[in-house]
Amino acid sequence: MTHQHDDTMIKKIEDQLGSDFDAEIVAEVAEHMRDCPDCKIYVDSVKQTIKLFRVTETDTSVPEDVSDRLFKMLKLK
Amino acid sequence: MKKTVNNLMNQEAELIKLARAGDRSAQTELVKTHSARIYNLGLRIMRNEEDAEDVLQETFIIMLGKLDQFSGKSSLYTWLYRIATNIALQKLREKKKLDAEISVHEPNFEALRGSQLKEWPDHLEDKVNDEQFRHCLAVAMEDLPENYRAVFVLRDLENLSTKEAASVLSISEANVKVRLMRARLFLRDKLANHLKCVGDMR
Numbered sequence A: 001m002t003h004q005h006d007d008t009m010i011k012k013i014e015d016q017l018g019s020d021f022d023a024e025i026v027a028e029v030a031e032h033m034r035d036c037p038d039c040k041i042y043v044d045s046v047k048q049t050i051k052l053f054r055v056t057e058t059d060t061s062v063p064e065d066v067s068d069r070l071f072k073m074l075k076l077k
Numbered sequence B: 001m002k003k004t005v006n007n008l009m010n011q012e013a014e015l016i017k018l019a020r021a022g023d024r025s026a027q028t029e030l031v032k033t034h035s036a037r038i039y040n041l042g043l044r045i046m047r048n049e050e051d052a053e054d055v056l057q058e059t060f061i062i063m064l065g066k067l068d069q070f071s072g073k074s075s076l077y078t079w080l081y082r083i084a085t086n087i088a089l090q091k092l093r094e095k096k097k098l099d100a101e102i103s104v105h106e107p108n109f110e111a112l113r114g115s116q117l118k119e120w121p122d123h124l125e126d127k128v129n130d131e132q133f134r135h136c137l138a139v140a141m142e143d144l145p146e147n148y149r150a151v152f153v154l155r156d157l158e159n160l161s162t163k164e165a166a167s168v169l170s171i172s173e174a175n176v177k178v179r180l181m182r183a184r185l186f187l188r189d190k191l192a193n194h195l196k197c198v199g200d201m202r
């Protein structure tokens, strides 16, 4: 942020950045972002970051050999 | 819908009861139900298959050994997440001791207070098949210190709530939020740097 924000707004934005953007968006922060392109760009880039990791870190199933060793070690099956 | 969830929970409670009493097919069923989730968690925190397998094995040894200590107050998967996350973090700390000569620089979390901003290109998701870009994402996760990595994995990749993540990590909800914010900003800065380096992005 190249322009000045007071500490309470920074605190609110930081708090938002540690919460869910969709479910827990604070009205004041949403309103601020409508008037502040810098914050909007910043928050959007954080959202994009999360999305990128969610896209690349997809679920894998347990490989068969790993599963076999697991059950063998647990003496099950 | 609610009824189905309740049914599943009752079914699991029944399985846990049987497994505690030593019923092997119930034990097998519990391991089968939760192993993929724990394996993925292990992969995401440890960043390699060998360590993820160790986390998987150790988690279920502990589960079977301590099932009588499971209170049922939280759900079984939260309890398993706690066991697995603790094992993973312990392993990462041991590794760090071993590679002590590799210095882990402290991340700069102050970007919110004065970095130049440039809008990111749209449709970055299309870029994830680019090998160089994937490598950048992987390195960013590896560089993220483990306490922050665990929170990011639980909240943003495993979709746990703030409350659940706090319970898994035995820290306060406020602490989860602060760590999540820092983790996200750390990863964001790494990508921002990368995108600038690549040059052909815009």
Ligand SMILES: [Zn+2]
Pocket (backbone or CB within 6 Å): A001, A005, A032, A036, A038, A039, A040
């Ligand atoms: Zn602003």
